Amino acid sequence: MTVRSRMALSLMAGLLTGLMVAAPVHAADPIKIGVLLPQSGVFGGLGKDQTLALEMGFDDFGREIGGRPIELIPADTESKPGPGLAQVKKLILKDKVDVIVGIISSAVAGAVRDYVHNSETPLIISNAGNNALTGELCSPWILRASFSNSQINRGMGPYLAAQGYKNAFLMAFDYAAGHQMMDAFRKGFEGAGGTIVGEEYPPLGETKDFGPYLAKAKAANPDVIYVFFAGGPAIKFVKEYAAFGLKGDIQLAGAGWLHSALYINKQGADAEGILGILNYYPSIDNAENQVFQAKFQEAHGRPASEFGVAAYDSARLIVEGLNGTGGDTGDKKALVDAMHQVTFNGPRGPFRIDMQTNNVVQNIYISRVESQGDSVAAVVQEVLPNVQDPPNGCEL
Amino acid sequence: MLLEPQFLIIQTLNGLQLSALLFLLAVGLSVVFGMMNFINLAHGTLYMLGAYLAVSVVAHFDSFWMALALAPLGVAAVGAIFYLVLLRRLQSAGPMRQVLVTFGLIFVGFDAVRMIWGRLPYSVPVPDLLSGSVTVLGEIYPAYRLFIIALGVAVMLLLTIGLERTRLGAIVRAGVDDREMVAALGINIEATFFIVFCLGCYLAGLAGVVSAPVFSVFPGMDMSVLILALIVVVLGGPGSLRGAAIGSLVIGMADTYGQVVIPEYARVTIYALMGVILLFKPSGLFPVSRAHG
Numbered sequence: 001m002t003v004r005s006r007m008a009l010s011l012m013a014g015l016l017t018g019l020m021v022a023a024p025v026h027a028a029d030p031i032k033i034g035v036l037l038p039q040s041g042v043f044g045g046l047g048k049d050q051t052l053a054l055e056m057g058f059d060d061f062g063r064e065i066g067g068r069p070i071e072l073i074p075a076d077t078e079s080k081p082g083p084g085l086a087q088v089k090k091l092i093l094k095d096k097v098d099v100i101v102g103i104i105s106s107a108v109a110g111a112v113r114d115y116v117h118n119s120e121t122p123l124i125i126s127n128a129g130n131n132a133l134t135g136e137l138c139s140p141w142i143l144r145a146s147f148s149n150s151q152i153n154r155g156m157g158p159y160l161a162a163q164g165y166k167n168a169f170l171m172a173f174d175y176a177a178g179h180q181m182m183d184a185f186r187k188g189f190e191g192a193g194g195t196i197v198g199e200e201y202p203p204l205g206e207t208k209d210f211g212p213y214l215a216k217a218k219a220a221n222p223d224v225i226y227v228f229f230a231g232g233p234a235i236k237f238v239k240e241y242a243a244f245g246l247k248g249d250i251q252l253a254g255a256g257w258l259h260s261a262l263y264i265n266k267q268g269a270d271a272e273g274i275l276g277i278l279n280y281y282p283s284i285d286n287a288e289n290q291v292f293q294a295k296f297q298e299a300h301g302r303p304a305s306e307f308g309v310a311a312y313d314s315a316r317l318i319v320e321g322l323n324g325t326g327g328d329t330g331d332k333k334a335l336v337d338a339m340h341q342v343t344f345n346g347p348r349g350p351f352r353i354d355m356q357t358n359n360v361v362q363n364i365y366i367s368r369v370e371s372q373g374d375s376v377a378a379v380v381q382e383v384l385p386n387v388q389d390p391p392n393g394c395e396l
Numbered sequence: 397m398l399l400e401p402q403f404l405i406i407q408t409l410n411g412l413q414l415s416a417l418l419f420l421l422a423v424g425l426s427v428v429f430g431m432m433n434f435i436n437l438a439h440g441t442l443y444m445l446g447a448y449l450a451v452s453v454v455a456h457f458d459s460f461w462m463a464l465a466l467a468p469l470g471v472a473a474v475g476a477i478f479y480l481v482l483l484r485r486l487q488s489a490g491p492m493r494q495v496l497v498t499f500g501l502i503f504v505g506f507d508a509v510r511m512i513w514g515r516l517p518y519s520v521p522v523p524d525l526l527s528g529s530v531t532v533l534g535e536i537y538p539a540y541r542l543f544i545i546a547l548g549v550a551v552m553l554l555l556t557i558g559l560e561r562t563r564l565g566a567i568v569r570a571g572v573d574d575r576e577m578v579a580a581l582g583i584n585i586e587a588t589f590f591i592v593f594c595l596g597c598y599l600a601g602l603a604g605v606v607s608a609p610v611f612s613v614f615p616g617m618d619m620s621v622l623i624l625a626l627i628v629v630v631l632g633g634p635g636s637l638r639g640a641a642i643g644s645l646v647i648g649m650a651d652t653y654g655q656v657v658i659p660e661y662a663r664v665t666i667y668a669l670m671g672v673i674l675l676f677k678p679s680g681l682f683p684v685s686r687a688h689g
Contacts, residue, residue, distance in 0.1 A: 044516075200659075209610050211413070211610075212653075213655075214406075216403070216407075216656040218402065219403035232519055232612060236519065240538070243527070243528075243538035244406070244538060245536020245537070
């Protein structure tokens with residue numbers, strides 16, 4: 001062979017090899033999932049908690065579907081609506097994600113709702129509880145795997161009434177979530193024959209000294225004080241409730257974040273006796289939860305919280321929806337339809353998405369905080385099975 | 397419901413607690429203003445710094461009492477540095493410049509604490525010794541808040557004795573009255589100013605430490621308290637210890653009761669109250685009479 005023809009032969013061989021190597025890469029196109037969670041700001045801690053649980057969920061249920069690997073693309077909302085919207089646009093326009101999962105803050109959810117709806121990108125909400133998101137602002141593209149504010153609180157009223165509590169005093173910060181939670185409780189309690197004897201809504205933001213508000217609540221002489229507080233204010237409220245002598249005097253009840261697993265041990269004995277209502281407690285007694293808690297505890301050294309389980313279930317919802325389409329993300333509507341068909345028993349109990357509102361249908365648990373040795377924990381007293389929101393203005 | 401003794405007792409105690417905090421904050425501001433004719437708007441920043449230093453001391457030594465001892469000293473030191481470097485030059489400048497510079501210091505302080513401690517709120521736990529409750533007139537009340545009230549009263553007594561019985565106190569009183577004369581008598585009025593200023597900073601830091609377990613510690617926590625403290629100073633009469641005490645009592649009670657009795661109008665009530673009192677007593681409730689302007 002001549003030098004030239006040998007060169008031509010090796011050149012062609014190289015080109016052919018190159019083409020062959022390139023070809024399989026094209027076939028294993030990753031499924032891109034945008035993770036819209038804060039890593040900083042007010043909800044940074046919760047965002048990190050959910051990120052860990054989300055990763056665990058994909059590890060457990062599938063990192064590859066139909067030959068396509070799942071690629072998680074993080075997007076930090078900084079717990080603020082402005083950056084949240086900017087990140088959503090980046091995920092959809094630049095990263096071209098197939099699905100978005102996340103959102104802790106209802107303010108961020110409100111800011112991105114229209115853009116997500118118009119772009120027809122499936123969004124799985126892993127926390128934000130504002131009623132409107134599966135109510136008058138619902139969208140065929142937005143599914144919520146966590147809870148709605150009214151779904152959590154509705155059931156406590158009838159329970160307290162049945163226990164013999166006749167009048168209640170309400171307290172929550174003066175913002176949308178606070179009012180939605182109290183309104184849902186009020187409807188249930190008054191419907192069961194109870195009376196609301198007063199309510200106080202301290203301004204959100206400047207963390208308040210609860211002293212004056214506790215004095216007013218006490219003066220109203222209620223049978224039970226029902227509240228919604230979460231995070232730092234919840235720790236403070238419970239401790240001040242005890243310090244002002246209300247603990248043995250007037251029953252305290254509230255949405256379960258009042259004594260969340262994340263900080264119940266900071267409240268310690270002050271939290272004993274509190275009645276809470278929430279969609280998840282670490283003490284729930286089913287096989288899936290025991291496995292879930294053991295795994296999370298081993299991986300991260302602490303019990304999984306209600307935020308973690310919502311992220312875990314969101315991952316499962318996405319994976320099982322993708323299984324339904326065989327990994328095909330071309331037809332977004334088919335993917336959402338597949339997610340509508342997903343039902344499973346998870347750590348929270350039974351899970352499915354309600355086709356009328358796109359909100360999760362789940363058990364709601366009523367608990368009482370009890371001391372267990374030298375720590376405290378919420379122990380389930382009653383299960384409200386398969387709680388489903390009424391359409392609430394949603395037209396899908 | 398609102399006139400029940402149970403409600404009145406607890407709410408009055410809450411008001412006294414706020415009054416005690418305001419007093420600690422206002423007295424430094426008032427004496428510095430009255431004596432040196434110097435408006436220090438960054439006084440609230442010192443309060444905030446006291447709270448943040450308490451957070452760090454507690455994180456390091458796990459003791460609230462250490463924080464109580466050390467943090468106010470730290471704040472006094474910071475105040476001293478600011479005085480020597482910056483504020484001393486402003487003494488002769490008019491109130492406009494003083495307001496502008498110290499107002500700017502508020503922003504500097506805000507960003508400084510944000511950079512050093514981050515923007516998430518901190519909480520300081522109530523010390524174990526004071527974490528119980530005490531029965532007052534038949535009502536259960538947190539022991540820690542009674543401690544705050546007791547501290548406020550103790551500081552007021554100490555300051556009164558200091559003003560009336562010590563030489564330094566006499567100089568301060570004379571200085572508020574007529575500082576040129578005091579200087580003319582050969583007394584080092586500058587050194588006295590410096591000591592008084594540092595003491596004011598110390599008290600602001602003390603207020604910060606003591607309020608940390610009750611309120612949260614976050615950037616900007618100084619603003620609402622600063623405004624109330626300024627109102628107390630104006631209301632009570634600048635330079636007057638008694639004015640600061642009575643003013644704190646009035647404003648502390650008005651704010652506490654206002655929050656729960658008429659929440660929408662609580663702040664307006666305080667400003668209205670201030671307006672009405674100033675209408676009748678323009679120099680404040682207990683003005684210190686001056687020999688010269």
